[in-house]
Amino acid sequence: MSSERLDREFFARDPREVAPDLLGKVIHHRDLAARIVEVEAYVGGEDPASHAYKGETPRTTVMFGPPGHLYVYFTYGMHWCANVVCGEDGVAGAVLLRGAEPLSGLSHMYRNRIVAKRDSDLCSGPAKLAQSFGWDGSTNGVDIAGGIDDAPWIGDDGTAPEAVVNTGRVGITRAVEEPWRWYVADNPNVSGPR
DNA sequence: CCGCCGATCTTT
DNA sequence: AAGATCGGCGGG
Numbered sequence: 001m002s003s004e005r006l007d008r009e010f011f012a013r014d015p016r017e018v019a020p021d022l023l024g025k026v027i028h029h030r031d032l033a034a035r036i037v038e039v040e041a042y043v044g045g046e047d048p049a050s051h052a053y054k055g056e057t058p059r060t061t062v063m064f065g066p067p068g069h070l071y072v073y074f075t076y077g078m079h080w081c082a083n084v085v086c087g088e089d090g091v092a093g094a095v096l097l098r099g100a101e102p103l104s105g106l107s108h109m110y111r112n113r114i115v116a117k118r119d120s121d122l123c124s125g126p127a128k129l130a131q132s133f134g135w136d137g138s139t140n141g142v143d144i145a146g147g148i149d150d151a152p153w154i155g156d157d158g159t160a161p162e163a164v165v166n167t168g169r170v171g172i173t174r175a176v177e178e179p180w181r182w183y184v185a186d187n188p189n190v191s192g193p194r
Numbered sequence: 195c196c197g198c199c200g201a202t203c204t205t206t
Numbered sequence: 207a208a209g210a211t212c213g214g215c216g217g218g
Contacts, residue, residue, distance in 0.1 A: 169210075191211095
């Protein structure tokens with residue numbers, strides 16, 4: 001099935017609008033592809049849970065830049081997690097990629113993630129997803145909306161999720177009541193609580 | 195399947 | 207000292 005690349009305009013909206021729209025879309029990177037099934041929105045300046053809440057720092061520079069780039073951060077001393085920067089240039093905002101269904105290049109993903117035993121171990125969590133795609137600090141800031149051949153990009157193949165669930169975000173201690181997590185119902189690649 | 199805990203290091 | 211996580215282990 002053919003896939004249309006999401007452009008910068010798609011990401012130039014409030015992350016709370018972009019996030020649910022990303023469900024069902026497909027992450028591509030060279031031979032690898034996976035369909036997004038779980039996302040969370042982080043709203044920068046007005047969101048105490050966002051890394052950008054207290055303003056721009058060396059770590060969060062990318063979040064304040066133009067939309068359609070990856071914000072990849074290091075956490076818990078060993079994991080990388082990836083967001084797509086959303087909203088206007090100069091305004092911090094991002095959508096965390098939390099879960100995806102592997103579609104292509106699975107043998108390559110297993111090579112990137114030695115501990116994975118089954119397909120649902122590959123992309124069922126933000127750090128697992130990033131690891132399966134081989135993303136790390138060198139991926140931070142990469143443009144995914146510039147039509148760059150070797151860079152990751154996100155495509156729309158016309159598939160829409162059957163049922164979407166909206167809940168509070170996972171793994172945070174501040175602003176836990178904000179309903180800014182969305183996931184596809186009954187999908188084994190969703191990482192958090194159902 | 196679920197809950198608990200340790201790993202490991204950057205950021206605050 | 208905490209953190210946008212994960213995997214191993216033990217118990218039900």
